[in-house]
Amino acid sequence: QDSVYREKGRPQVHFSAQRGWLNDPNGLLYEDGEYHLYFQHNPYGWPWGNMHWGHAVSTDLLHWKQLKEAIYPVIKEGVTDDAAFSGTAVVDPENTAGFRKNGVDPIIAVYTSTGRGECLQLSYDKGRTFTDYEGNPVLKHQGEGRDPKVFWYDLDKHWVMVVWDAGMPKKLSNGDQAMVREHSIYTSPDLKRWTYQSGVAGFFECPDLFELPVEGKSGVKKWVMYDASGKYVVGDFDGKKFNIEQHLTRYEHGGGYFYAAQTFNNAPNGRRVQIGWGRDITHPGMPFNQAMLFPTALTLRMTTDGYRLCPTPVNEINSLHKNSKVLENRVVTAGENVSLPVNPDTPLHVIAEFERGDAPIVFRMLGYEMRFDNEWIFSTTPLQGSDQRDTQPVMYAPKSDLFKIEVIADKNILEFFINDGELYYVVPFNGKKTGKIEAVASRDVSRKFIVKRLEVHELNP
Ligand code: FRU
Structure with a gap:
């Protein structure tokens, strides 16, 4: 690693940006031999603001090389104020979106553009540079929502997006209308047209949703949905609806220093690798502010207290x-x-x-x-x-x-x-x-x- 990463106050085995503020990991994706770590980044300053997607790549989850900013705020006609908030990255090998060009399937970022809604940006150069999709936005979250997590659901051959909706209008059982905060599930055949399916209430920001084998029970798998704070539910997911078997629990017990974690799409060998943000762990005197936590592999274990989502440091350590x-x-x-x-x-x-x-x-x-x-x-x-x-x-x-x-x-x-x-x-x-x-x-x-x-x-x- 170069000398800029060797300053006295800089963590050595946790990723930090060369300079500027960092928060959530974004667009975690393994593609073509590289782990991509995009991240909420203020390239201009030490405090939060001016959100871009910063970018780093690694072949071993340990040594990261920071590249140029990947996604910028989009200011254009009709959009006077924008920031590139959190989201996902996917590839589309079945070309459902028709984005393949000269045999190249782009890396597709799905994120919240605060000025517009949920948007796509495409990269044909291994995730280095992105261009804005002309049909943006592809979805408009409800209320002050954000943070789409997208993955391919192979059984039904459709895309799933979980996005935090902060004001989903719903009819309550007594007939009243209410604005509900939930992780909403949308599906799409092509990443462009999205249909609302269902939602799980009780969460705040940064959804993730994935399936894990239950440790020691061969053949048994369960789905986990979580939010930024590390609250999660366990149950079954049929491609459209999450059926809760175990209600909200928490898998990290600190004072909020673990936050906004996301798991990699397409990590090899079925491993569910997660990176979280070490929120408000400060590094005084440094040209950067905030760092990522160490990458972990997640397992799901049945204990006397029910299912536990268990992170352990990736064995690359x-x-x-x-x-x-x-x-x-x-x-x-x-x-x-x-x-x-x-x-x-x-x-x-x-x-x-x-x-x-x-x-x-x-x-x-x-x-x-x-x-x-x-x-x-x-x-x-x-x-x-x-x-x-x-x-x-x-x-x-x-x-x-x-x-x-x-x-x-x-x-x-x-x-x-x-x-x-x-x-x-x-x-x-x-x-x-x-x-x-x-x-x-x-x-x-x-x-x-x-x-x-x-x-x-x-x-x-
Ligand atoms: C979580 C969060 C996200 C948002 C991003 C903005 O830390 O508030 O909900 O997309 O940070 O930087």
Whole structure:
């Protein structure tokens, strides 16, 4: 990677723009050997505004090369104000839209042009540059809606668009008319003509909808629909309507630092790869503002609490490991600790496996503390600009006797994956860092737990 990416305050294994503000990932698509990461970008400044689609490509989800802006606001007759808001990218190998030219199927971006509605833009040069489709807009969301997610539904040979409609007029059961906020489902034979089919209420911004195999139940698959905040429902989808089996749950438990995630269309080997935005995790003094979170692979697991959508870091991360250290089978009794020294300025990948004894476990990652008792996981954040610390219960503790904590640490970002993604927690950490990963048994009880394994890997960006 070039030197512009090596500034002192820049995350090294999380994508950030060379300069300017970034928010949602957009148009995530694998095509022709490349992962495309488009993103909400202000190319001119540090705060949100002037939304364009920035663009980066990668062959391994780890090393990104930022290219020129891909989609610009469209100012033309009748449109005086525009911004390129979030959306999807697809390819159309069956040429349903008739966009094939000289044997080339374009990459088609479907996004919200704030001045017009849901619009298409076409790229015939591998997603580098786009031109506006002359028939735009192809849809006009209801109310202040936005963020179309589009994919091909092969069983019925039609396109599906899920878009957030903030004011869908609906008749309620008592006969009244109401404006409903929902993720609306539209279908189209050709990406140009869209028909409203149904909607799922209770969501806010940035829809996604996809099918996943249920782990350990061979042949069983379920559909998941989610929104920007990480709320999701699980059920069945027949190409037009989502039938909810499990109502709204949440798969990330932090304070809103994980936001507006999207999954790749057409990722190889059926993998469902997701990238989220590390919202409001700031990187002071840098020419850019905000960064993406680490790419994860999603699985759907049946647990005692019902279905859980489980993100874990994509296994490509293992190819970055260097200077690995491991310790195994250590009993930790009250007041004691087990630790491994680390370089706090290097991005790290840490995997810890515990056998719960009868002592609450304190796990310190560079000084950032998580405490596990039988019911809750508490997280301790240094309060900005003071020595005080804020300890809060953040999520239910795993109920299993054996449990696993996986962490990715990079400039100002900590991502925790507990029990292979059953719990996911993202938090900013720009406090003072210690050069240690520690597991401590709290002093107040004469009890113990076991560190089955503690692995610490530096990540070589
Ligand atoms: C979510 C969001 C989207 C919108 C985009 C604008 O973070 O508000 O709904 O398309 O950001 O930048």
